Amino acid sequence: MSYFGDSSSRDKSKNGLWLVLIALCIVLYLLLFPRALGKDSFLVPVKAVSMTSLPPESTTAYDKLFLVGQNTVALTKEGVPVFFRPARTLESVSGVNDAWYDETSDQTEVASASGPLFHLPGKQYPYWLGQRFYTFSNDRLGLTEYDLKGDRLWSKDRTSIITAVAAGPTLTVVGSLDGRITVYDKTGAMQGSFNPGGSQYPVIYNTAISPDEKHILLLSGMSPKRFLVLERGTNEFHPVFHQELSDQKPYPTPLGFLGGDRWAYFVSQQDLHLLNLKTDHEAVMPLQGQLKSLIYNSPLGLITSVTGGGSASILHVWSTSGRPLLFSPFQAQHVLLFQEGNRVILVADQTVLIMKRELQ
Structure with a gap:
């Protein structure tokens, strides 16, 4: 009898624990989404996890590091958080790779989930782009790329401040305050240069390169501010799409590729523009506030984003x-x-x- 009695107590304890966890998920979900997503929402909640009680470090394996506000979070592939801590000085992350400046040792540390990779002397300005690692000089006139062993691959000193950088598997695109982009290969050899021109104040606000390195996106200039698509030819990149923007704010706004290089997106004023690079057909989606985050589901052809300002956010699906x-x-x-x-x-x-995702 005592065996069955103990088993029953354990079962009740387990059931109670599950009820508490389920209740916590419901409370967190309702706090995030005070309105129901609706029957045809396409998104069904599975799990909600608070990160306030997570340790600042963990030996548990993780698959992704992200900077969210002033914090760093590590997640598994399924999205389960592993650790949560304040971001380190000058921290930059990508995948499982991390880099930051350690004031105590006066070194720039570079690490992955498996441990330290290498360190650089002094205060560097680290920048991960995918699996490629760069550092900026203090005046943002210099850019250096290192391999994952800490060996310098190439370094460039420019005459104009670097304002935007993008990287593909083999190419690096560097935009500068003088309104010019320069394309380098993995040895640092120049593979092309382009100046959009046509604006009273030249500057490259933002740039992106497609995964297959056949297209480059640019936001450039002011009076007018323009969005351009460059296509790789035999010897150089040349413009194949150009649009003047009514947005004249002198700072970068988001742009990038979706679905490989099938779609390009950029933000102007309060609109999200989606450009089909095969047909040049453009769809415009009104935003409420700034674009905070964006993903694309290729099989379903759905764009999911978060927009808003301050603590007011909106989840959209288009x-x-x-x-x-x-x-x-x-x-x-x-x-x-x-x-x-x-x-x-x-x-x-x-x-x-x-x-x-569930289609209703």
Whole structure:
């Protein structure tokens, strides 16, 4: 009898624990999304996790590092948080790779999930782009690339301040205050240069290069400010699409590629522009506030984003034609979206919400 009695107590304890966990998920979800997502929401909540009780470091394996606001979070592939801590000085992350300046040792540390990779003397300005590691000089006139053993691959000193950098598997695109972009290969040899011109004040605000390195996107100039698409020819990149923007704010706004190089997106004023690079067809989606994060699901042709200002945020889902499919406000200042398979992971301040896509 005592055996069955103990077993029953354990079962009740386990059931109670599960009820507490389920209740916690519901509370966190309701705090994030005070309004229901709706029957045709496409996103169904699976799990909500608070990161406030997580350790600042952990020996548990993780697959991704992210900077969210002033904090660094490590997540598994499924979106489960492993550790959560304040961001380090000048920290830059990508995948499982990390780099920061250690004031105590006066060194720039470079590490991965498996441990330290190498360190550089003094205060560097580290910058990860995918699996490629760079440092800026203090005056942002110099750019250096290192391999993952700490060997210098190439270094360039420019005459104009570097304002934008993008990297593909073999190419690096560098934009500067004088309105010019320069393309370098993995040895630092120049593979092309382009100056959009046509603006009263030349500057490269932002740039991106497609995964196959066939296209480059640019936001450049003021009076007018312009969006350009460059295509790789036999010897150089040349413009194939150009659009003057009504937005004349002198700072960078988001741009990038979706679905490989099928789609290009950029933000102007309060609109998200989606350009089909095969047909030049453009869809325009109105935003409420700034674009905080954006992902694209290729099989379903869905764009999921978070927009807003301050702690007021909105979760959107659109089709690539610009048709709105979901609009759901929630409260979070610092947000991040990424996806793994049919799951969408939303990091919102100190909470992680894991959702799965379901077509109703």
